[in-house]
Amino acid sequence: MGMTGARVNTSGRFExxxxxxxxxxxxxxxxxxxxxxxxxxxxxxxxxxxxxLVAVFAPFIAPYPGDEEGTxxxxxxxxxxxxxxxxxxxxxxxVFSRVVLGARISLRVGVIAIGATMAIGIPIGAMAxxxxxxxxxxxxxxxxxxxxxxxxxxxxxxxxxLGSGLRSAMLAISLTWWPWYARLVRGQALQLRNQPFVYxxxxxxxTDADIILRHxxxxxxxxxxxxxxxxxxxxxxxTASLGFIGxxxxxPTPEWGLxxxxxxxxxxxxxxxxxxxxxxxxxxxxxxxLLGDGLRDVFDPRSRPR
Amino acid sequence: xxxxxxxxxxxxxxxxxxxxxxxxxxxxxxxRRGEALGLAGETGSGKSxxxxxxxxxxxxxxxxxxxxxxxxxxxxxxxLGKARLRDMWGKRISMIFQDPSxxxxxxxxxxxxxxxxxxxxxxxSRRAALEAAADMLDMVGMPEPPSVLERYxxxxxxxMQQRVMIAMSLSCRPSLLIADEPTTALDVTIQAQIIDxxxxxxxxxxxxxxxxxxxxxIAGLCDTVAVMYAGKLVxxxxxxxxxxxxxxxxxxxxxxxxxDAGAARDSLPFVRGNIPSAIAPPPGCRFSPRCDLVTRxxxxxxxxxxxxxxxxxxxxxxxxxxxxxxxA
Numbered sequence: 001m002g003m004t005g006a007r008v009n010t011s012g013r014f015e016x017x018x019x020x021x022x023x024x025x026x027x028x029x030x031x032x033x034x035x036x037x038x039x040x041x042x043x044x045x046x047x048x049x050x051x052x053l054v055a056v057f058a059p060f061i062a063p064y065p066g067d068e069e070g071t072x073x074x075x076x077x078x079x080x081x082x083x084x085x086x087x088x089x090x091x092x093x094x095v096f097s098r099v100v101l102g103a104r105i106s107l108r109v110g111v112i113a114i115g116a117t118m119a120i121g122i123p124i125g126a127m128a129x130x131x132x133x134x135x136x137x138x139x140x141x142x143x144x145x146x147x148x149x150x151x152x153x154x155x156x157x158x159x160x161x162l163g164s165g166l167r168s169a170m171l172a173i174s175l176t177w178w179p180w181y182a183r184l185v186r187g188q189a190l191q192l193r194n195q196p197f198v199y200x201x202x203x204x205x206x207t208d209a210d211i212i213l214r215h216x217x218x219x220x221x222x223x224x225x226x227x228x229x230x231x232x233x234x235x236x237x238x239t240a241s242l243g244f245i246g247x248x249x250x251x252p253t254p255e256w257g258l259x260x261x262x263x264x265x266x267x268x269x270x271x272x273x274x275x276x277x278x279x280x281x282x283x284x285x286x287x288x289x290l291l292g293d294g295l296r297d298v299f300d301p302r303s304r305p306r
Numbered sequence: 307x308x309x310x311x312x313x314x315x316x317x318x319x320x321x322x323x324x325x326x327x328x329x330x331x332x333x334x335x336x337x338r339r340g341e342a343l344g345l346a347g348e349t350g351s352g353k354s355x356x357x358x359x360x361x362x363x364x365x366x367x368x369x370x371x372x373x374x375x376x377x378x379x380x381x382x383x384x385x386l387g388k389a390r391l392r393d394m395w396g397k398r399i400s401m402i403f404q405d406p407s408x409x410x411x412x413x414x415x416x417x418x419x420x421x422x423x424x425x426x427x428x429x430x431s432r433r434a435a436l437e438a439a440a441d442m443l444d445m446v447g448m449p450e451p452p453s454v455l456e457r458y459x460x461x462x463x464x465x466m467q468q469r470v471m472i473a474m475s476l477s478c479r480p481s482l483l484i485a486d487e488p489t490t491a492l493d494v495t496i497q498a499q500i501i502d503x504x505x506x507x508x509x510x511x512x513x514x515x516x517x518x519x520x521x522x523x524i525a526g527l528c529d530t531v532a533v534m535y536a537g538k539l540v541x542x543x544x545x546x547x548x549x550x551x552x553x554x555x556x557x558x559x560x561x562x563x564x565x566d567a568g569a570a571r572d573s574l575p576f577v578r579g580n581i582p583s584a585i586a587p588p589p590g591c592r593f594s595p596r597c598d599l600v601t602r603x604x605x606x607x608x609x610x611x612x613x614x615x616x617x618x619x620x621x622x623x624x625x626x627x628x629x630x631x632x633x634a
Contacts, residue, residue: 195408196405197408197410197411199409200401200403201411203363203395203396203400204395204423204474205427206392206396206422206423206426207426210422210426214414218411218414219412219413
């Protein structure tokens with residue numbers, strides 16, 4: 001090869017890496033700046049980060065991390081105090097510890113359910129949008145069918161078949177949630193497949209798989225990220241609802257929805273039992289929604305004027 | 307074999323529910339090895355569709371491409387399946403486009419896009435592909451190829467983007483390069499640079515088809531020219547003959563309409579009227595509604611091809627009966 005080829009070699013992997021890092025920093029810098037301008041988004045980001053920290057370090061934060069620890073029936077239904085910040089529940093367990101441990105469960109459920117949802121929805125949407133015709137028709141009808149299923153009913157059916165538990169809840173949520181991603185990505189793919197650069201790639205011999213993986217999917221990642229962060233909130237809420245109606249997490253799992261459900265019975269006399277897990281749900285959902293809204297402003301400048 | 311590309315009676319019709327649009331309606335020409343053909347004509351005359359049909363890259367359906375013969379290096383293209391066509395695109399025929407900015411993926415670096423093409427057709431390692439890409443960029447006169455390879459399209463100017471497109475399209479040494487108005491979206495100085503570059507690179511491929519409505523670009527770059535009007539060719543021949551002594555009234559009109567900066571004029575000459583509908587083209591000669599020299603024969607009978615001098619022919623009734631059509 002010529003002189004220029006030699007230069008690529010001598011510049012070395014390290015130099016290339018350094019340049020790549022600089023480019024990424026520069027691009028990240030722009031998005032960071034846009035994010036920072038919006039105060040509500042920063043609040044959302046702070047909540048989400050706090051939540052993540054709490055989830056990761058839950059056993060160290062919770063004063064009584066074990067179920068049995070600090071449990072004594074003589075200690076039941078105690079109002080918030082210095083010992084028990086959020087009070088104790090009907091079995092004498094520390095509500096604060098259980099809310100902290102619940103963050104772990106909610107986040108894990110959210111991440112897994114979103115992951116499964118995207119894993120099903122994105123390929124289906126990309127193929128439907130890119131190929132069009134009967135592929136599109138078939139996949140979108142399947143999507144419509146799944147969308148028409150009320151997810152509470154499906155969750156009831158699944159937990160009837162597989163037994164109640166977090167796993168059934170996640171399965172039910174993923175199976176009813178993916179159509180939104182399929183629709184979102186299909187819309188993007190429909191638009192992108194007519195872009196000149198897709199045409200150019202085709203004219204250079206790119207296969208359909210090349211085009212979908214290299215040109216279509218990377219270009220629709222923005223809206224997908226926005227939706228995922230908005231949906232994290234909704235999925236936490238949905239998990240809590242399933243726990244509340246009794247088909248999600250089962251006792252003694254410290255799941256927020258389940259805790260609210262149990263606390264409901266004591267609401268008039270010991271409101272803290274339902275109040276604090278309920279607040280945790282509220283704060284988590286709010287945090288993800290604020291963050292998602294901010295991300296949308298960054299990725300889709302057209303929606304900014306509000 | 308002297309013929310690189312043979313096109314005989316190529317038709318591209320778009321079949322819609324309400325009508326058939328005859329975008330290209332029976333054109334015949336050949337590109338010989340080492341030759342550059344200029345395909346001229348106004349907007350909507352079917353130039354781009356013709357080029358895309360030659361590559362077989364128009365979407366079928368709604369398009370329907372047919373021809374008596376369509377062959378690249380003696381091999382029939384019309385019969386090729388999808389997979390064979392894909393192997394041909396970028397490897398044996400490539401295309402460069404009008405607006406370079408839209409034709410590069412905004413999320414991939416120049417290097418990633420160029421190596422995608424090279425690795426697709428040559429099956430070499432990423433490293434070898436990167437080196438080949440750097441060499442190609444060097445060839446199209448890009449300063450500092452290694453750093454350009456790491457940049458994103460938005461970090462390049464329009465002229466640089468077009469150089470990247472050209473480098474990319476030539477990276478697998480195609481036999482035929484189709485340039486679809488490669489300079490239209492660029493400003494004048496960059497235009498001159500790109501034309502210069504194409505002239506230099508002509509030697510790297512076996513043939514070039516340049517699509518443009520700018521006859522000056524053709525004059526500077528091409529060996530032969532074919533003038534297209536409403537889906538048909540009206541005049542073809544060597545560049546010197548066609549542009550020096552145009553025989554078809556349409557070609558003459560086009561040449562007269564080129565503004566001359568030196569001459570002070572009150573109004574610019576133009577070819578009156580608009581290009582006719584491709585759904586229901588006028589009977590007879592398609593140019594007849596706009597032609598100043600129109601006769602009754604023109605309105606009723608489709609003109610046949612006639613040679614006005616060796617290698618230079620036109621599709622016009624006046625070539626025989628008018629006589630006067632030969633002078634410029």
